[in-house]
Amino acid sequence: MWVGVLVAGCAGLLALTLRRVSEAEAAVVERLGRFSRVLRPGLHVLPPLLDRIRDRVDLREQVVPFPPQPVITRDNLVVSIDTVVCFQVTDARAASYEVADHVQAIEQLTLTSLRNTVGGMDLERALASREQINAALRAALDEATVRWGIRVHRVELNAVEPPTSIQDAMEKQMRADRDKRAAVLTAEGIRQSRILQAEGEKQAALLHAEAELEIERRRRAAEAEDAASQARRAVPRQTPPPAERIRHPPLRPDDPRRLGRYR
Incomplete structure (x- = not known):
């Protein structure tokens, strides 16, 4: 029986003596009311009635x-x-x-x-x-x-x-700024669209004028070629002189043409 009481007393004393400090933690120890030391993580022995843990401080952020x-x-x-x-x-x-x-x-x-x-x-x-x-x-x-x-x-x-009133005023101002930016962007889009449309019309007019000039040039070239062809066809042919204007030398008495063999 006494052995059991002794074992229980030793166990209780050991429980009062041993102190565990966790990781990322520090324990501030006082001895008889004055600062003694800081315990780091691990198992420590503290004499009862002399030392006590005053604070456990978390060292984590x-x-x-x-x-x-x-x-x-x-x-x-x-x-x-x-x-x-x-x-x-x-x-x-x-x-x-x-x-x-x-x-x-x-x-x-x-x-x-x-x-x-x-x-x-x-x-x-x-x-x-x-x-x-x-x-x-x-x-x-x-x-x-x-x-x-x-x-x-x-x-x-x-x-x-x-404040709420300032928030409302800021929201109205932001809404006005957004509307203003939207109007500016819309106007800028219309302006760019008109500029692009004008540029397209200008380019189309230039291409149309070039096409007209090319058509006129080809028409004139065709007319010149037709005039030259007609001029070539209008040149008169050189006709031989009439037969009565051809003079032959006098025929000899034995010439076959005189005898009527050759005409």
């Missing part, structure tokens, strides 16, 4: 979205902006002792920096300068959180929503 916050621009318009912050704990001791709640602290610091940055811009510039706002927020957060053992990797504006 965390992506924390913050709810929309109202921000007043330089032209006195209230816009609703929600942000996403990507950060990572690099020093578990500082994250445990330098700030009470580092997530809430980052949220409040983000809101303050966002109001300072966007408050110096008008609405149009705030809507078009997201990269500039992201860089300014990251620089402000990185400077403030370095002593908390936290590194801010990225800050992104998830959405920038102006």
Whole structure:
């Protein structure tokens, strides 16, 4: 019986002594209320009643979205902006002792920096300068959180929503711009169509004139050839002289023609 009690007591003491730390996690250990050390992933032995784990800190990069916050621009318009912050704990001791709640602290610091940055811009510039706002927020957060053992990797504006009246005005302006661009494109298309039509008519007129000239040239060539042929046919033939105009020498007495044998 005593053996069983001893074994149970040893098992309970061992359970109170052994502590497991998971991967990508750090455990901050205190001894008698003071910081002692930071435990890395693995199995560790902690003396009971002397050491205790104060915090378990996640060392992975965390992506924390913050709810929309109202921000007043330089032209006195209230816009609703929600942000996403990507950060990572690099020093578990500082994250445990330098700030009470580092997530809430980052949220409040983000809101303050966002109001300072966007408050110096008008609405149009705030809507078009997201990269500039992201860089300014990251620089402000990185400077403030370095002593908390936290590194801010990225800050992104998830959405920038102006008031409803401004949204309606912007939609009307965008619709007017689209209609204007459509009208310009239509007019340009009509202009190009007319230009192409005029060019086609001009080309057709040139081709028709060339065809008329070619027809006229061929007609004149045919007429010249016909005139030359008629001129050749109109040349008179050379007729032989009449018989009575031919004079023959006198016939001799023994000439057969005189005797009537030859005519």
